[in-house]
Every structure is written in structure tokens, then in C-alpha cells.
Amino acid sequence: xxxxxxxxxxxxxxxxxxxxxxxxxxxxxxxxxxxxxxxxxxxxxxxxxxxxxxxxxxxxxxxxxxxxxxxxxxxxxxxxxxxxxxxxxxxxxxxxxxxxxxxxxxxxxxxxxxxxxxxxxxxxxxxxxxxxxxxxxxxxxxxxxxxxxxxxxxxxxxxxxxxxxxxxxxxxxxxxxxxxxxxxxxxxxxxxxxxxxxxxxxxxxxxxxxxxxxxxxxxxxxxxxxxxxxxxxxxxxxxxxxxxxxxxxxxxxxxxxxxxxxxxxxxxxxxxxxxxxxxxxxxxxxxxxxxxxxxxxxxxxxx
Amino acid sequence: xxxxxxxxxxxxxxxxxxxxxxxxxxxxxxxxxxxxxxxxxxxxxxxxxxxxxxxxxxxxxxxxxxxxxxxxxxxxxxxxxxxxxxxxxxxxxxxxxxxxxxxxxxxxxxxxxxxxxxxxxxxxxxxxxxxxxxxxxxxxxxxxxxxxxxxxxxxxxxxxxxxxxxxxxxxxxxxxxxxxxxxxxxxxxxxxxxxxxxxxxxxxxxxxxxxxxxxxxxxxxxxxxxxxxxxxxxxxxxxxxxxxxxxxxxxxxxxxxxxxxxxxxxxxxxxxxxxxxxxxxxxxxxxxxxxxxxxxxxxxxxx
Numbered sequence: 001x002x003x004x005x006x007x008x009x010x011x012x013x014x015x016x017x018x019x020x021x022x023x024x025x026x027x028x029x030x031x032x033x034x035x036x037x038x039x040x041x042x043x044x045x046x047x048x049x050x051x052x053x054x055x056x057x058x059x060x061x062x063x064x065x066x067x068x069x070x071x072x073x074x075x076x077x078x079x080x081x082x083x084x085x086x087x088x089x090x091x092x093x094x095x096x097x098x099x100x101x102x103x104x105x106x107x108x109x110x111x112x113x114x115x116x117x118x119x120x121x122x123x124x125x126x127x128x129x130x131x132x133x134x135x136x137x138x139x140x141x142x143x144x145x146x147x148x149x150x151x152x153x154x155x156x157x158x159x160x161x162x163x164x165x166x167x168x169x170x171x172x173x174x175x176x177x178x179x180x181x182x183x184x185x186x187x188x189x190x191x192x193x194x195x196x197x198x199x200x201x202x203x204x205x206x207x208x209x210x211x212x213x214x215x216x217x218x219x220x221x222x223x224x225x226x227x228x229x230x231x232x233x234x235x236x237x238x239x240x241x242x243x244x245x246x247x248x249x250x251x252x253x254x255x256x257x258x259x260x261x262x263x264x265x266x267x268x269x270x271x272x273x274x275x276x277x278x279x280x281x282x283x284x285x286x287x288x289x290x291x292x293x294x295x296x297x298x299x300x301x302x303x
Numbered sequence: 304x305x306x307x308x309x310x311x312x313x314x315x316x317x318x319x320x321x322x323x324x325x326x327x328x329x330x331x332x333x334x335x336x337x338x339x340x341x342x343x344x345x346x347x348x349x350x351x352x353x354x355x356x357x358x359x360x361x362x363x364x365x366x367x368x369x370x371x372x373x374x375x376x377x378x379x380x381x382x383x384x385x386x387x388x389x390x391x392x393x394x395x396x397x398x399x400x401x402x403x404x405x406x407x408x409x410x411x412x413x414x415x416x417x418x419x420x421x422x423x424x425x426x427x428x429x430x431x432x433x434x435x436x437x438x439x440x441x442x443x444x445x446x447x448x449x450x451x452x453x454x455x456x457x458x459x460x461x462x463x464x465x466x467x468x469x470x471x472x473x474x475x476x477x478x479x480x481x482x483x484x485x486x487x488x489x490x491x492x493x494x495x496x497x498x499x500x501x502x503x504x505x506x507x508x509x510x511x512x513x514x515x516x517x518x519x520x521x522x523x524x525x526x527x528x529x530x531x532x533x534x535x536x537x538x539x540x541x542x543x544x545x546x547x548x549x550x551x552x553x554x555x556x557x558x559x560x561x562x563x564x565x566x567x568x569x570x571x572x573x574x575x576x577x578x579x580x581x582x583x584x585x586x587x588x589x590x591x592x593x594x595x596x597x598x599x600x601x602x603x604x605x606x
Binding site for chain 2 (some may be wrong): 021025047054072073075076077078079080086095104105106107109110112117118119124134135136138139141163164167168171174175176184188209233242256264
């Protein structure tokens with residue numbers, strides 16, 4: 001098993017690069033699923049969040065290649081939230097949905113090793129297919145993750161250029177030698193990226209995060225990392241268009257390819273779903289949101 | 304309550320800046336505490352780790368101002384580990400030990416908000432006094448944490464210059480305008496740091512991480528952030544001396560002050576403790592390690 005090969009094959013089959021972001025803001029949970037106080041420490045809250053996410057997975061199965069749980073929303077529910085994440089991740093993997101855990105971890109060697117053990121080893125309590133990483137601590141902080149990626153066929157997405165306005169604060173600062181910091185991060189990842197290239201597709205399991213809200217940086221990053229899969233946040237709710245989101249994509253056998261485009265709120269909390277009065281109505285609303293989004297992205301990769 | 308004021312007052316009372324790092328590598332647990340398979344998913348493992356840490360807190364009470372649990376080692380134990388962290392953090396706070404959770408979190412606004420809610424709000428499942436943060440996403444990613452720090456008197460330590468060799472990869476890269484990246488991070492933190500200055504001591508609850516293994520960068524960071532508390536990893540096992548560790552400290556009413564110096568392995572797993580045959584022998588070994596370390600740091604701040 002090779003993360004990038006498997007994922008790319010699945011995306012070609014489905015004909016779009018949508019990744020469903022699982023960001024269970026408890027305040028946004030639709031009335032149909034709400035119960036109890038909805039306070040973070042109320043066990044009913046975590047149960048409601050889990051039930052909601054499992055229902056979402058039922059809608060996503062067979063329609064998207066990957067889901068991206070944002071761990072912060074589970075941590076906000078404490079140990080119970082963490083247990084819910086373990087079950088949601090396991091269910092997604094059973095349903096042939098690759099799980100990209102958005103955790104943006106990064107620490108020195110021995111600590112990074114503990115994180116890599118926590119998420120990337122077979123049999124880990126919260127076993128996932130790929131993990132997002134923050135590069136601030138340098139290349140040695142990425143090594144324990146890269147080792148697991150190689151050994152167990154996992155994927156990694158290192159932050160290069162994020163989707164938020166604060167990306168300008170440090171990521172876009174120009175270095176004395178070379179361009180902006182985000183390009184230096186990308187350049188330094190080339191050897192790791194080569195190490196993790198898949199035999200079938202030529203895509204690497206060492207990917208980067210490149211926000212849809214910054215299409216020019218995305219194009220520049222593609223030049224530096226021609227084999228990296230890009231995890232693209234910022235499409236939809238954050239303002240990036242479908243064309244912006246696939247700016248870094250290149251021609252492939254089934255349309256342009258080269259990454260995962262994430263949508264969270266637009267899929268999980270579309271307006272019609274928030275006012276649904278029955279499970280069937282809610283399901284139709286989510287199905288509609290999935291169809292609209294995958295359709296829009298399928299068109300974008302065909303252009 | 305103000306994090307920096309309270310912490311500095313306590314460190315002056317105790318006469319040293321030691322912070323006890325709680326990094327429960329399960330492979331290093333002394334034989335006295337080991338039980339079962341010690342595999343990550345075995346519930347006995349988490350029980351053993353928790354029992355060990357609670358015994359360590361008994362030794363630390365009244366002797367150090369702060370403890371720094373490294374969340375990665377708890378995450379490696381899954382949801383059970385997370386529950387153990389909640390109990391360890393609560394116990395530490397009951398014992399008048401400030402809890403600095405080493406999580407190096409950092410994400411875009413709405414996600415950062417979930418993290419801040421998870422750790423910095425009163426009544427959070429895993430309520431702590433301070434949190435470490437990674438700055439790669441920029442200043443907007445720090446704002447939700449700063450808001451809680453202001454509102455609830457919490458502390459923040461933003462990574463500036465870490466203790467590992469990889470610090471050279473990005474943190475030390477020179478910018479076209481201004482010095483290396485870590486100084487640009489520090490400069491950009493000045494307004495937040497001013498916002499969080501304490502009325503009693505003049506120290507700010509917005510601190511930074513500055514490794515003991517890089518004393519010159521520490522001195523430079525002190526010039527840029529005269530009111531920031533420095534959380535100093537890398538002392539002891541990683542090779543930084545006591546004098547290196549307090550390089551950024553400045554004269555105060557009870558010796559030099561200006562931060563917390565962390566020691567993890569040297570305190571939790573000293574050689575004598577690893578071979579202890581009884582609880583009393585283990586306690587003496589840990590007490591000895593605490594005395595040696597606090598003594599060494601007390602001497603360093605007196606020089």
C-alpha cells in the first residue's frame with residue numbers, strides 16, 4: 001500500500017479531487033442532531049457530534065476519496081472527543097475513505113516520534129492514512145513521520161502556504177537568499193518528496209498544504225514540487241474558487257490532478273441541512289451539497 | 304489572576320526557575336511502575352503512566368513552580384491517555400503547580416478557537432495555565448489564544464528558536480529585510496506581549512520558547528522582547544548547561560529571572576530511579592534529582 005498511489009487511483013475513478021473536511025463545530029450542529037446542553041463537557045454533546053459525523057460518512061461513502069477530520073474540534077470535547085475521533089476515523093477507513101488527520105503537529109525528534117506512533121502506525125488507537133505537519137522546527141522534526149510514511153505507506157502534508165491572511169506574516173517573508181519562506185520550505189522538502197514517490201502514479205506521499213486563496217503561490221509551489229500532492233484548504237467558505245483550488249493541478253489520465261481540495265462547512269452545514277425537519281430531508285440536503293461540490297470540482301479539473 | 308505575575312512570584316519564593324517536563328515515554332518507565340505489556344493500547348499501560356506521573360507530582364509539590372506535560376506522549380496512548388492527561392493536569396493545579404501544556408498548536412482562526420477553548424477556558428476538560436504555540440500560520444492564528452490569555456489570565460509560549468538542530472533549517476534563515484526568521488517572529492510579537500504585561504511584576508503572559516542549546520539567539524531574543532518570559536527547553540539531556548539556559552535572564556529581586564527552564568528526563572528518569580527496588584528508594588532518587596537540578600539552577604541565577 002502506498003498512500004499517494006492509492007489515493008490518486010481512487011480520485012481518478014471518482015473523477016474529482018474533493019476531500020470532505022470533518023470540522024464538527026458543535027455550535028453549527030443542525031437541530032436534528034442537537035441534544036442536551038451542547039456544552040463541551042456534556043457527554044451528550046460528544047455523542048451528538050459522533051452521531052452526526054457517522055451520518056455524514058454514510059452520505060460520503062463511495063462519493064469522495066478522502067475525509068479530513070480537524071482534530072481541534074475533537075480535542076475541544078476532551079478525552080470523550082478523542083475517543084469519538086478514534087471511532088469516526090476507524091469507520092471512515094472501513095468505508096474506503098482515506099483519513100487525512102488535520103493536526104498540524106510538529107516537535108523535536110523524540111516527541112515527533114510519539115506523535116508518529118500515535119497516528120501513523122498499524123494498530124494505533126487513532127490510526128489514520130495521512131497527517132498534516134507544521135514545519136517550523138525543521139527537517140529533523142519531520143523525519144519520524146517520514147519513516148512511518150515509508151514503512152507503512154502513509155501520507156504527510158507539510159504546511160507550505162496556508163489559506164489565511166496571516167500566511168503573509170512569516171510564510172511570505174522574503175529570504176536574503178532565495179524567495180519567500182514558503183518556497184524555501186518547499187525546496188527543502190524535495191529529497192523527502194522523492195523518497196516517497198509511488199511506483200504506480202509517480203505522485204509522492206509527501207505532500208504540502210497550499211491554500212486555494214493564494215493561487216499564485218500554489219503555481220510556484222508546483223514548479224518546486226512537481227510530484228507532491230497538494231492538500232488545498234480555503235475552497236468555498238474561505239473564498240477560493242474551484243479554479244483557484246486546482247491551480248496547481250497538472251494533466252493526468254482522468255483530467256487534471258495533483259491533490260485534494262478540501263471543503264468543510266459547505267458540505268457539513270449547507271443551509272438546507274440546517275433547517276431539515278427529518279433525517280430524509282437532511283440526507284437529501286447533504287447529498288445535494290456533495291453533488292454540487294464534486295460537480296464543480298469535476299468541471300474545474302476538466303478545463 | 305495573571306499567569307506571569309503569579310508564576311514569577313512563585314519562582315522568586317522558590318529561588319529557582321525549574322519547570323518539570325512531564326514526558327512519559329512509556330519505554331522509560333521504571334520497573335517499579337511497569338505492568339502488563341506496556342503496549343500503547345493496553346489500558347494497563349495508561350494506568351501505569353498515570354500512577355507514575357501522580358507519584359512524580361507528589362515529589363514536585365512545593366518544590367517547583369511549574370510542570371510541562373508534553374501532550375504527544377498522552378496522545379500516543381489514545382483517548383485513555385488524553386483522559387489521564389486531564390487528571391494529571393487537574394492534580395498538578397490542585398497542588399499549586401502551574402501547568403504549561405506543551406502542545407505546539409497553531410491553526411487558522413476558527414480552528415485555533417477550538418484549541419483555545421479546549422485548554423484555556425475555565426472548566427475545560429483539560430484546563431491548563433499556559434500553552435505552547437507554533438507561529439507558522441501567522442499572527443491571526445495566535446489571536447484566539449491571546450484573547451483567552453487576556454480574559455482568563457492564561458499564559459502562552461510561542462516557538463521562536465527551538466533547541467533542536469533543525470532550528471537552523473527555517474528559524475535561522477536570514478530575511479531580506481531584518482535578521483533571521485526567529486527575530487522576525489519575536490518582533491511581530493511585541494504588541495501582543497505588551498497587551499499581556501502583568502501589573503505586579505512587569506512580566507508578560509505572552510512568552511516565547513528559546514532553546515538552552517542556542518544561547519546567542521536567546522540573548523538576541525531578550526533584546527527584542529524584554530518583558531517576555533522564556534520557556535527554555537534543551538537544558539540537561541539535550542546538552543544545554545545551566546548557564547546557557549539562563550542566558551536570557553535579567554536581574555530581579557531574588558536573583559536573575561525571566562523564564563522557566565525545563566528539565567524532563569533528568570528529573571523523571573534519573574539512573575538511580577530506574578533501578579529502584581522500592582517506592583521509598585524511587586522517591587529518594589527523584590528527590591535527589593530535583594534537589595540537584597534546582598540547586599544547579601539556583602546557582603546559575605545567582606551568578
